[in-house]
Amino acid sequence: MNPLKTVDGAALMSQPLQPVRFVVDTLLSQGLHILAGSPKVGKSWLALWLAVTVAKGEPVWSLATRQGTTLYLCLEDSMLRIQNRLFEITEDAPDNVHFCTECATIGQGLEEQVEAFLAEHPDTVLVIIDTLQMVRPVHDATYANDYRDLSALKRLADKNGIAILLIHHLRKEKAEDVFHRISGTTAISGAVDSSFALVEEKRGSSRARLTCVGRDIEYRELELRRGEDNVWELVSDSRAQPEGVEMCIVSLLSDLLKAQLEWIGTPTELSQRIDPDASAGVTPKKVSRMILQSIEALRENGITAVSRRSNGRRIIELHRAESDGMARAPETVPIDPVDGVSSF
Numbered sequence: 519m520n521p522l523k524t525v526d527g528a529a530l531m532s533q534p535l536q537p538v539r540f541v542v543d544t545l546l547s548q549g550l551h552i553l554a555g556s557p558k559v560g561k562s563w564l565a566l567w568l569a570v571t572v573a574k575g576e577p578v579w580s581l582a583t584r585q586g587t588t589l590y591l592c593l594e595d596s597m598l599r600i601q602n603r604l605f606e607i608t609e610d611a612p613d614n615v616h617f618c619t620e621c622a623t624i625g626q627g628l629e630e631q632v633e634a635f636l637a638e639h640p641d642t643v644l645v646i647i648d649t650l651q652m653v654r655p656v657h658d659a660t661y662a663n664d665y666r667d668l669s670a671l672k673r674l675a676d677k678n679g680i681a682i683l684l685i686h687h688l689r690k691e692k693a694e695d696v697f698h699r700i701s702g703t704t705a706i707s708g709a710v711d712s713s714f715a716l717v718e719e720k721r722g723s724s725r726a727r728l729t730c731v732g733r734d735i736e737y738r739e740l741e742l743r744r745g746e747d748n749v750w751e752l753v754s755d756s757r758a759q760p761e762g763v764e765m766c767i768v769s770l771l772s773d774l775l776k777a778q779l780e781w782i783g784t785p786t787e788l789s790q791r792i793d794p795d796a797s798a799g800v801t802p803k804k805v806s807r808m809i810l811q812s813i814e815a816l817r818e819n820g821i822t823a824v825s826r827r828s829n830g831r832r833i834i835e836l837h838r839a840e841s842d843g844m845a846r847a848p849e850t851v852p853i854d855p856v857d858g859v860s861s862f
Contacts, residue, residue, distance in 0.1 A: 531825075531832070537812075539679070541572060541586075541681045542572070542578045542583050543582040544581060544736070545578070545581055546683070547711065547735065548675065548681050549676060549681060549682075549710075549711035550671050550672040550675045550684070550710045550711050551681060551682065551710055551711055551713070552684045552686050552700070552706065553683055553716065554686040554701070554713070554715050555688055555716035556687070556688050556690070556718065559716055559717070559718050559726065560718075560748070561685050561716055562592070562594075562685065563744075563748045563749075563750070565685055566592075566600070566604070566607065567750065568644075568646070568683070569590040569615050570588075570607065570608050570612070572584070572585065572588050572643065573585070573587065573614045573615035574612050579740070580752070585643075586614070586643030586644070587614040587639040588614070588642070588645070589618070589635055589642060589644070589645045590615065590616065590617050590618070590648070591619075591645070591646065591648060591653075592618070592619055592648050593619060593648060593653070594648065594649060594652060595619060595648075597617065600617055600619075606748050614639075616635075621653065622653075623654060623655045624653050624667045625655055625667075625670060628653055632645060643680055643681065644682075644683065645681070645682045645683070647671075647683070647684050647685065649684075649685045650684040650686045661705045664702050664703045664705035665705035665708070665709050668684075668706060668709035668710060671684070684710070686700060686706070687700075687701045688701065696715040697713050697715060697731065700715070710732075711732055712731065712732025712733065712734065713730075714728055714729070714730050715728070716728050716742075717729070724745075725741070725742070725744070725753075726742050727740070727741055728740040728742055728750075736757055738755060738756050739755075740754070740755050740756070741754040766798055766800070766808070767809060767815075768812060768815050768816055768819055770792040770793065770798065771792065771809075771816065771821055771836060774791065774792050775836060778838075779837065779840055780835070782833065783833070784802075784833060785802045785805045785806050785832060785834060786802040788836075789802045789805045792805075805834075806832070809823050809834070821837070821838050822838075823836055824837075
């Protein structure tokens with residue numbers, strides 16, 4: 519039996535990890551996701567527009583996208599219907615968005631088919647499966663079966679660093695929590711990284727609310743309006759768009775080191791120095807993580823960071839590359855002898 523591979527808390531908090539990569543900034547990350555809605559609400563129109571927009575690298579509702587190849591498994595449509603819809607939503611579809619109307623089911627060849635597509639198109643960032651039910655093998659709708667099916671797709675997304683978006687249905691029954699209306703057992707919501715529910719205000723109103731919740735995104739509600747070209751346009755967003763984590767911490771630390779080359783102190787001291795009124799949300803608990811997740815951006819701006827422990831305290835050292843004409847004026851906070859040093 520192989521022993522457990524563990525990492526201690528102190529080492530983990532000092533280890534630079536790859537931050538979550540988003541296909542649509544702050545909304546759709548790498549991993550497995552589900553978009554659920556009532557029949558004919560416009561889920562497929564939204565999915566098609568998303569596939570084309572990401573392939574073009576254009577913003578989605580003013581949110582930046584990571585351009586790359588996209589694959590749309592439109593399993594309830596014909597190529598004629600997809601062609602007609604493409605002419606409505608775009609003047610020119612790019613050659614890096616691909617469509618397929620037939621595929622195998624989960625555990626019976628689907629994973630291998632997607633892997634083969636990814637091998638041919640290594641820049642793929644998004645795969646959309648419309649609908650989930652079309653790729654599920656025939657078996658009873660139990661918690662175990664739901665979890666097993668979606669876990670297979672989750673592994674596929676994580677292994678290849680892509681986003682997989684499943685189009686699914688909402689039950690007719692009303693519920694206080696819209697996500698309780700997702701068809702199937704609670705395993706479906708539990709297995710995905712984020713869930714999106716598209717609910718029309720009134721049938722035929724062309725106005726809907728997209729409710730979003732997930733592990734790597736904040737809860738938010740987007741008010742949408744369906745235009746004459748069947749593109750869902752953003753009316754309002756419950757989440758005010760703050761400056762990105764990277765840009766926020768890079769800007770704050772750059773300001774801190776404008777007149778000096780070095781700063782040393784604890785996370786509490788650093789957060790109080792760069793964000794004294796907490797307007798940017800840089801709390802002592804967050805500041806180390808923000809630095810870890812922005813290490814490359816900081817280096818590009820000439821800032822290096824070191825984390826070390828001294829008698830049980832975490833110390834952060836910031837250094838800025840010396841520029842011509844800049845006098846060295848380090849500011850330090852007295853610290854105890856170093857117990858251990860680890861670079862971010």
